[in-house]
Amino acid sequence: xxxxxxxxxxxxxxxxxxxxxxxxxxxxxxxxxxxxxxxxxxxxxxxxxxxxxxxxxxxxxxxxxxxxxxxxxxxxxxxxxxxxxxxxxxxxxxxxxxxxxxxxxxxxxxxxxxxx
Amino acid sequence: xxxxxxxxxxxxxxxxxxxxxxxxxxxxxxxxxxxxxxxxxxxxxxxxxxxxxxxxxxxxxxxxxxxxxxxxxxxxxxxxxxxxxxxxxxxxxxxxxxxxxxxxxxxxx
Numbered sequence: 001x002x003x004x005x006x007x008x009x010x011x012x013x014x015x016x017x018x019x020x021x022x023x024x025x026x027x028x029x030x031x032x033x034x035x036x037x038x039x040x041x042x043x044x045x046x047x048x049x050x051x052x053x054x055x056x057x058x059x060x061x062x063x064x065x066x067x068x069x070x071x072x073x074x075x076x077x078x079x080x081x082x083x084x085x086x087x088x089x090x091x092x093x094x095x096x097x098x099x100x101x102x103x104x105x106x107x108x109x110x111x112x113x114x115x116x
Numbered sequence: 117x118x119x120x121x122x123x124x125x126x127x128x129x130x131x132x133x134x135x136x137x138x139x140x141x142x143x144x145x146x147x148x149x150x151x152x153x154x155x156x157x158x159x160x161x162x163x164x165x166x167x168x169x170x171x172x173x174x175x176x177x178x179x180x181x182x183x184x185x186x187x188x189x190x191x192x193x194x195x196x197x198x199x200x201x202x203x204x205x206x207x208x209x210x211x212x213x214x215x216x217x218x219x220x221x222x223x224x225x
Binding site: 006034043044046049093095105106107108109110112 | 151156157158159160161204212213215216217218
């Protein structure tokens, strides 16, 4: 199947700094990418949906100024956690899809963010 | 909005069958999915079923769909220790996936 590469897999940063997470579709063009956040022992919560060349659509309760999403090309989306705080520590997962209902989504391997 | 429910834990003995159940609310879902997540890893698609199907079998995996009751199940035959993971049921709402809370499967020797 198609491959989505997420980088880094783990990152530790200090409070107040910003962290960028990359999500790349390696062998297909992703018209839409999703960013999820997973809390311990909880399911995945959709943070935002991004379409290439457009502004991301954020879910209710997600601060768009804090979680900056850029989807500049059909193979790359980035999530930047700005001014990170310990409560932002979490597992972040991206997924990518191609156009058309019924096509599956391909998930990255996730990024474990720890803010100290 | 759409909601997907699963029991949170399941323990089985190695060699037995595991059955993970899921209920969903969106009757317009076209596809329903099962994903597996191993510790610290992303999601791996196990299988999916189109909504006009009742059953799909893929090696040790059997998916049953009761569309009337909005009930989906995943049966893993001859469960192995390597099957220990969290299993997420998901329905597709347009381009977005709505996930259940995940069922943590523990396989006992």
